[in-house]
Amino acid sequence: MDECQSAIPAHDGDLHVVAAAHHIVKALGTTKNLSDDLRKILIDLDAHLSLITSNIDSKGGKGFVEVEERLKRVERKIVIWESDRIMIWDSGPKEASDYLEAVDEVQTLIDSLRGLSMNENQKQKELLHRASSLLQMAMSRLEEELIHMLVKHKQQSEPTYIPSPSSQRNVVYNESVVSLDNESVKEALSKNSCTDECGEYIVDLVPEHVIPDIKSIAKVMFASDYGQEFCEAFIGVRKEALEQHFDILENGKLSIEDLLKMEWCSLSTEMNKWTWSMKIIVGVYLMSEKRLCDQVLGKFGSVNSFCFLEIAKTTILCLLNFGEAIAMGPQEPEKLLRLLDMYETLADLVIDIDALFSEDGGSFVRLEFHKLLEGLADSVKAAFNAFGVAVSSNGSLYPFPGGGVHPLSKYVMNYISMFPEYCSTLNLLLEDQHSDVASLVSEPQCGPTASLSTSCPMACHLRSITSSLESNLHKKSKLHKDEALQHIFLMNNLHYMVQKVKGSELRPFFGDEWIRKHNAKFQQHEMNYERVTWSSVVLLLKDDNPGSSSLSKSAFKEKCKGFSVAFEEVYKNQTSWCIPDPQLREDLRISTSLKVVHAYRTFLGRNPAHVDDKCIKHTVEDVEKLLLDLFEGSPRSLRNSRRMMKT
């Protein structure tokens, strides 16, 4: 113990001064409108002066009577709770404030006793020792109360307002380019657009009315130099609460090894969960946690950011590690949308993260976050390129039956119709590869006169993808031996592409020029089809001798027979072909009808003498009706249909 010179006044004169000062202090203390701080100072001063007085009073060391009395009083107040199993703050506000007052009093006594220099006064030492022990008892108790309070109230702040991820999460797109065959693609593709409104949703992690209690405990614990204990307890409970919230969000704890081996289907679900969790954890919980720290620890300087970092660190690192695992995985095309979701989620949270971890200690988290953002940007680019490669290299060994809309066209068009939702992100990420692609896609839209939407990087990439698709479709069309079917196939698929562009958000990115051009393309295939299929058939009905008025019976018979054989051949073939779009099918039938029925009717009309059932296998009406059977995708034999008509 320090041996110091006594500074306690010993003369009567001093005693008077002390007494006078004491008197003034007591008088001031009765004033009503005092600030809390000032009142505290006066109380401290009061205690200090009374100590001096008692010390002077008791030269023999038997003094400190008043101090001892006060100590005994608070001792009773504090010790009484030690045998009680009920928590103080649960007992009522009066009990709590009485207890805090008692702790204040102990602290005041300790300060005063310390303020006096230590001589060999045994009594003083003993009192100080007793007071310190009492303070320790109280602090330990306050720590328990704090933990109890935090644990008890954290349960009540379960996030009832947050829609469960499963109801929010949209159906996941689980197919890869290779295996696709249905129409449900479109709905399955919808963007994982989890509530934008959850963005800045700060909640009360602890009910508002509890905050003042926590603050009052923080205040006395820090004032008594038990700040470390407060922080450890506070961090412990809050950290665990955050981890529980994280668990509620159904994040499987997966190692990188597991993630790299995972099937796409499950991985896609995990990626969705992550996107959701990231938004909720950072946007809601960390923001709220930060506010709680600010509320409770705002007055204690760097302690505040230290505690927040300790609470948040492992959870955010866990989320970042998942992101790292995804970013290092192979970037298959089917991952593109999920990767975009992940990237956009992080990009949206950058400002929050930078604000939450603005202090030096948090720079590590900030850095990791930005690193991951870059990593995911690269992944998006890689997946986008992989998508392009997949579109142009998707190969088939067999012709697509019926010449209908190929699954690849459906997949690609439905997939890219999701891109406009990610427009600004894709424009940002594809910027640097823009010039290469723009020069490849030599559409006039990419020129300097083009409008903004058709010349943006995404638009050029989109058109580059559809032009890859077109050339792939041309390759696929060659698998059909029948030239007419090649045209039907291309017509169907180009028409499908145009319809998809016209009927979706894609339109502004492709522009009217593209639509015109591609309309012309499929119409060209339509015409080519008619030419290839019907020209030779119609030619059979042609008048060989335009001069003469009618044909001889045998010549007429010959021509009739030739026509019906050719027609039946076409019928047999093309009823199995397919034009899925009813409008397109209708249009083609009408124009075919116009051409074929018209020629047939003219032919028969020119030779009225020979028209009888025996040599005319099909009437004009028959032909007109039969043409309606084409392109329905169900092969028919003409023999059956004729018999049907005759009966």
Added chain:
Amino acid sequence: MTGTDQSSFLGRISIRRNQVNAMEGYHEQEIEDLELFQRQLSDRFTELLSAPDDAPTEAFLSISWIRKLLDVFLCCETECKAILLMERDAAQISKPPLDRLIPELLERVVKAMDICNAVTNGVELVRHCQKLAEIAVSALEQKPFGEGQARRAKKALVSLMSAMHVDDKESSVQKTAERSWSFGRRSGNKDRHHGHYRSLSWQVAKHWSASKQIHAMTMNLAAPRGPEASCLPAPVYILSLIIVFVMWVLIAAIPCQERSGLTTHLPINKHVNWTHSLAGIHDKIGEEWKKKEKKGMAGLLYEMQKMEKLGQSLIEFTDSYQFPGEKEKSDEVAAQVAELAEVCRRMDEGLVPLQMLIREAFHRLVRNRTEFLDVLEQGAPVV
């Protein structure tokens, strides 16, 4: 090894590769590169082995020692990759036996990443211990010292001990109640115990086991023999071995989930010169581990061990303390407190940088894998 050493080594390989592609004696030069590399490795590990067992700074398995180990790891990784990949034709590393060895290496790399993450989490537990020890120190340093401070210190130290002796097999959240701070008379109320226990396994999958990872990483890890020992399989083996070794040390030193049977023999070929010191470190840590394993412990980290010993002794002191205390005893205690304060200081200085370094190793492994995959992809036959 300094930065310049390394850059000159890398420069040397780079120049070689540029010059010799069509030259005679290419293979001889490669052998020379490999030998030089192995000599450097040997030097570095010898230096690590020669660290003193007990010293205020740079002791064997201390934080600064582990940081050095990680530095060595990062250097080796760069150089080994240079030998393997620099100016190398993809076809060279995709033919047998490398077509088997490289994928095996990459699997080890992925497992090592998971270990890095688990260990980063373990460092958090060490930091928690540090905070508790700091409370004890500040209580024990109080003057005048009394029973209040003794109780305060004891409370922190008891928590410290229970945090240290977390059984790494069952560190799930449910178990927190029994292990957390004792609240004496109110301990019937379990709710109160929340928050005092930092779970170790929180970030990792439930059944993930550090020792199983190590075990899996050692599968098929065998030193190349015969002619293979002097060509490409050799650096693949070296890189694999160093990754496994460094991860093994990290797990042994830092709290980590499920480490039973960690003494599993690492297949270190003692007949090769460069592995002498490596094997030495391995044996030394293995011995330590055997001594401590049964007691349950936080790891072999020098600072943690020191903290454990000091903590135990200081608990005894606080238990028996009665005001006003004996003079002699207080001198002895003061020395211990000063020592504990010093341990805390070293942790305070070293743990965050250590965490960063582990993270750097993690990112390096990620990059390493990507680079190998890129080269392999180039070499893959075009379909």
